[in-house]
Amino acid sequence: MPALRHALRRAPAAWKSACNRQSWTSVRCFSGSPMTQANWGFVGLGQMGYPMAKNLRAKIPATDSITIYDINESATSQFVEEANSAGPGASVTIAKSLQDVSRSSDTVITMLPQPKHVQAVYEEFIAGGLDKSNPRLFIDCSTIDVKTSLEVGSSIRALGHDFVDAPVSGGVVGASAATLTFMLGASDSVVGKAQPILEKMGKRIIHMGNPGTGIVGKLANNYLLAMSNVATAEAMNFGIKLGLEPKTLASLINCSTGKCWPSETNNPVPGVVEGAPSSRGYQGGFGVSLMSKDLKLAIAAADLAGAKLILAEPARKLYEDAEAHADCKGKDFSVVYKYLQLADK
Template sequence: MSALRRVPGVWQSARGRQSWTSVRRLSSSPITQANWGFVGLGQMGYPMARNLRAKIPATDSITIYDINESATSQFAEEANSAGPGASVTVAKSLRDVSRASETVITMLPQPKHVQAVYEEFVAGGLDKSNPRLFIDCSTIDVTTSLEVGSSIRALGHDFVDAPVSGGVVGATAATLTFMLGASDSVVGKAQPILEKMGKRVIHMGDPGTGIVGKLANNYLLAMNNLATAEAMNFGIKLGLDAKKLANLINCSTGKCWPSEVNNPVPGVIEGAPSSRGYQGGFGVSLMAKDLKLAIAAADLAGAKLILAEPARKLLYLFFLVYTFFSSSSSPSKIHSHPQVTPPTCSHAPVGYHRGLPGVGSTAEFCRSQVRSLTMADDASKPRICVNYVAGRYLVYDVNDIAYLRTTWHMCGTLFGTLPQAQQQNIFLGLPLELMQEEARLLVDQRVAMIVDDSLAHRDAIKALSETDKADIVALKTQEQDKLMLANREESMKRKEAAIENAKASGKWKNKPAKVSEASSSQAEENSLFGSRSDTVIEDASGGVSEELASTVQRTSPDDGSQRQYIIPMASSAIGPHSLRIPQEAEHIPSPPDARYQVYKHLQSLGYFMSPGLRFGCQFVAYPGDPLRFHSHFLVKSLQWDEELSILDLVGGGRLGTGVKKAWMMAGLEQRDTGADEPEGHSVRTFCVEWAGFG
């Protein structure tokens, strides 16, 4: 972010696929016989490229490329049938575009696509003797844009970020607003080109500032979209006419772009996507992606976007409902169909599970995702402290442990013990150790923060004055005295109860007990917690001595040999002084990506996951709390193209069947996402159960 300076100007990134246009080094004068390149003919890129071709001289040429061959073929056919104009060539590769063009415009869906395209440009070799101008109109993160721009400028070429605002409607009508991030020397070259595809170009400042302006605008747009949909739905449900309500809003203080231009209710705005069956609009998954980018940019600057994360989850929830329940991605239409019955998918043949066993329909899958997404963060609840100690992730607070188990289905592993009583190891207690995947998920979901335990304590202790230290010692001594007196009172109560029981059973006798001082002292030494009186001493005749039982050995609180020390179970304070915990540590767990994604996938479906070492796998998956359910699956994560030997396959299947579980293989499917699909990987699962030979 150090490269960004606040300079007057604005420019927004294009929503949709990115496009490339190449032009000769441009001045403000008309250009003839120029070669242009355009990459990304999606919902935004296609009309932008069409408007560009219509406004450049017929003597120019434009080279187009998209992984969707039907889009490039359609564009070429449309250009040929439109009559005279710039010639159109469909490139076979990205390198063909960069070599043939002087100006390249890109309009792509996600940061990874932008990075891949520009890496291919750089790898193809760009002739420094023929300077080129690259214009990226994609909505991506600031870091990726700066990195891509640096790689292009290092080869002697110009690069600007110019995301757009106006949506598909603006792209079609050539009324887009471009938010330009470029050095002053390049603005004059880029602006005439952008004006061929839009109505307004606002220079925001140096490279990267266009992306910042776009993300800020889209953050506000997302809030307005959701608020407009809810306000319209609210009014309609209470009997208002949709058009009258929209007219009222648009002449009042609630007026905004979604209410006036892109109203989500069908029939209110002619030509809006909602009036065309919700076709051609900006996908909610892309808006969720933009919010994710805005959150990341805000985090870099230390700015808080309180509404962003709940809105992002809600938008992605809309996408799931659209995908599995409905035929529309509009929030308004989803609001009006609360009783939609989701479809179910047919089951795979018996003995072969394609997908996750136990989730028999898309409806159940969607419901599980909804459960995961609607676990909204409680703003009033501070983040859980996960203490990093000697490479392990530990939780000490019993309330946090209960919360993780009930809300996040995380059981962890208890391993706390008492060094003076090794037999206590069979009853392990606090702290709770989390798997790396568990700790990482909690950090990603902003439920927990990693605390370097030793560093936090060391820094806190260094900050204490001598007076503070004396106060802490006095407080600890006071706590120990209170504990000792409380234990003594509890011991007296147990002794009295034992005497009453002995009297009731007829074993009570008023005779002196034959217990020597030495034996009493020996018993005292063998006791872990000092003097205990919860057993009644019998005399030589088998009775109990009332005189001895009523005698209480009183020990002064100043007797250090009888002191019991309180060890705090949570790193929260040192004495009366709060322990200052760093907001974030550098020990964020980094489990292998495939393994982490598989864990997240199963955990989001409601499974309780535990370490699988005892079964020779990575995870053991339980359908419910392990205290109530047996596990169903032995899980092994794999890379999508990772080879699996037949011995491992047979061994896993035999082992799973032998312990009455299914052996599950899971991995990340490598696939290209379309413009309206959510970013991320698709986790695929397969299960093997041993059936025998022949």
């Protein structure tokens, strides 16, 4: 059995006993009753984390409290200012350290950029001491590699706490509108705890399987997205160069077998889809650097499982080259269309 499937399907007995362990303290924060007071923690107020934390704060009882942390102090200050101007709601506290978050919270949600950040944050949580008499639930929504997620989860469960991986799909728009899709990797006994929390920030929660499978689902989806984006950019590019009008070509594709999300919703050609990043100078959306990162993570996951990805390397190089180009850096990942045009010259 490949190493990845073995790791995902056969969690150690210590994990399972930890996942089955419950107390009034660990489940109290999942009640919608206004008589119940819960303490929440949120780490990572970036483009995705900030609106997610705002939606969480808006949907938990006013008797609850939420402790936030980010290395960007202006983000935490702005969050508190907006929370206060929004009117009555759960009280918000800016943590002075990561350990303040883990000590004061029953449920902690993390949304971080890279595997190294996730690892460092959870090491701080553990170093601060996690009281076994007060089991906590940790929900990591970051998109990282499978190995790091499994290792972090194992270290948390070994201390008697729950940990689930719940990466998201839907982008900044979905995070702001609370319509995200969460891919949940959790034991059956923990799904009931995590789902009502994720529903405060998203619309769909798909239980993928045991811990680690949420990450696998996210990386598989983003690998396909990376490929379809490149294919759409190439098809539009050569079709237009051979005389087709952009909107006419897109209309054909979108009522034919080539239809996909990049062709219909996030078309890479400026002016084809009003409001798409390509029609706004490739501003906003999902950054080309993030797609490059996710593609590398997908390749690493496939290598771990012994699964061959034939298209991966050419696509990886294209995204890296686009990211490095001065006219494409920092733009939406659909900017690969612009990069192809630049490369044609």
